[in-house]
Amino acid sequence: MLVKDKNILVMGVINKRSIAWAIAQALHAAGANLMFTYQGERMEESVRELVNDAMPGSLLLRCDVTNDAEIDAVFQHLEEKVGVLHGIVHSIAFAKAEDLNGMFVETSRDGYLLAQNISAYSLVAVANRARKIMTEGGSIMTMTYLGGERVVENYNVMGVAKAALDMSMRYLANELGPQNIRVNAVSAGPIRTLAAKGVKDFNKILHTIEEKAPLRRTTDASEVADTALYLMSNLSRGVTGEVIHVDSGYHILG
């Protein structure tokens, strides 16, 4: 039981295809005590159904990560309910559909800022509250993608947001390390999620990966979940400020 009795907050479950859901299932099987946040009313029913069925009794809290008061409320609630937090899985990102295809140069100011706000700043905002109740040390992980390290056609404004997320992760790792809080990222190969539907020509890159990736196959959410379990467990106690690629090795290709 790699994470037995660890209190871990999972942010970003939308449906059974969510990467956050695959991670939650792995953490639950390994003994974690899970709490969940969901974005807003629209998601509440589907997330509640999923969670209550597989992990009855788990705490479910609403959190729009662009709203500081809602983030404050989540962590006040957690402090009252569990007192101490041992881990956070951050699997939240958004960019406007029109900014996920076509010309990056035409990105609007508000589209650029929205992607940064939700996909990158939210990690900083969450870490700032979490550090106050991670009194026994802890592990924070976020989800990133290759398009934040180099140009991936159509990923556009989300790539710029992921670059900011990756660097934010490193600065957070540096500042929270003395408190024994580790901060890392998992860079997953493309996975068919609801979010992936928003990226133009998503299917094209899947074929390229099957032909070119060292393992000659695409990434499964369960592989990402196992790496998340490693990051949430003591096995990764010496690892912080790291991006772990779970992408069949695709990122090593020029």
Ligand SMILES: CCCCCCc1ccc(Oc2ccc(Oc3cccc(O)n3)cc2)c(O)c1
């Ligand atoms: C051309 C790149 C193909 C591989 C993209 C892999 C990937 C798939 C999904 C990812 O997550 C999101 C999350 C939100 C997002 O914004 C969206 C999603 C759906 C609709 C919409 O209006 N925005 C776009 C991608 C992500 O960061 C990376």
